Amino acid sequence: MARLVFLGRLADLAGGAERAVAPGPLETTLAALPVELAVALLDERVRIALNGELLAEPGGIVLAEGDELAFLPPVSGG
Amino acid sequence: MARLVFLGRLADLAGGAERAVAPGPLETTLAALPVELAVALLDERVRIALNGELLAEPGGIVLAEGDELAFLPPVSGG
Amino acid sequence: MTIDVRLLTEPFIPGTFIGPFTQAHPGLGGVCTFVGEVRGQAKDGGRVEALELSHYEPLTLPGMRALAETAALRFGLMGLLMLHRVGKLYPGEPIVCVSAAAEHRRAAIDAVDFAMDHLKSDSWFWKRELRDGAWHWIEPREQDHADLARWR
């Protein structure tokens, strides 16, 4: 299995800070999520980190066994 | 008597931090001091305070009994 | 040059870190320290009962370390201490402490200013406030962008 990690308000939307998902293309994974959550995760202000590394370009991700993919909404500020 | 108070390097020149002087016009007092000291006291960067109040205009001072006249060279800075 | 960056999960007393930090830098000219505390008053005037900070382990601490190194190099510091609370905090508790030791005061003061602007606006923390029994996420502010723009 792979893991999705949701930070900030995305955790509220997802109903939890993490979710175990099957390996495979991210598109497939997102398609299986509630639409409201999938839309929020794809917001252009949400950064994505794969195994702790920020991705410059979120397209074409294929999750492998043990991967951790984190969704990082804008930070809260001052 | 009145008192002259010398701050900073003026105290070195005066050989002490204070000097008791007779009341009277400041010109008379200064004329009785060593020339080198009198010249240093009259340097335009030296501020003068009479009884703890800075004087805007040092001319025409007449020392009364118990007066304290302080000579304040530029402060040392940072 | 020493850099000490920590995420703290429990309440802390800044002085217990700042004292040893200062002692560790003989020859310094000055130390500037900023300590931020949780305010009991919300931006809308309401009462904040608690604040919760979440972070993302793989990014938050490395990001703070990178910021600390940038500040230390940019301002030629002798040392930089950077502490940030995570978890649940209550009004009056310290949430952040940045202390910079330098040979000259301007470097120490500017480094703290720089580090705070970036910590507040550009670090991986998410905050929510408990007000009237309900949690509210804190959004980014316009001011944050202005704060960061000062250093570009």
Add this chain to the structure above:
Amino acid sequence: MTIDVRLLTEPFIPGTFIGPFTQAHPGLGGVCTFVGEVRGQAKDGGRVEALELSHYEPLTLPGMRALAETAALRFGLMGLLMLHRVGKLYPGEPIVCVSAAAEHRRAAIDAVDFAMDHLKSDSWFWKRELRDGAWHWIEPREQDHADLARWR
């Protein structure tokens, strides 16, 4: 708003003042503190054995109080603590401590910056250093004028 300004004739530990000062201002958002120490290295690279600060009682403390009030008003502070040593000091000893408490960090940091620039360049202190067994008066620096000009 509370202002606490003191001339100290004996060595002091900044934390013993800053702790109570911070405690005295519940509801603050941040406290910025600068502590300056006597450096053992002179500007010409030589070793400083001691530093002696003289002041003029009738002007020095009232001048510091006026500066503190100006800073507190200008930056809207909740409180300002301003401590300055006089007498004979040795390298490593704290010489000055300014701490500002405010609702927001920028006010606290700027107030400390402002107060330090003015304390250093515009306050009634005369300093001399003991180097190689001889006392040398410290002159004003060009940088001091530039520091003050930032605030005009």
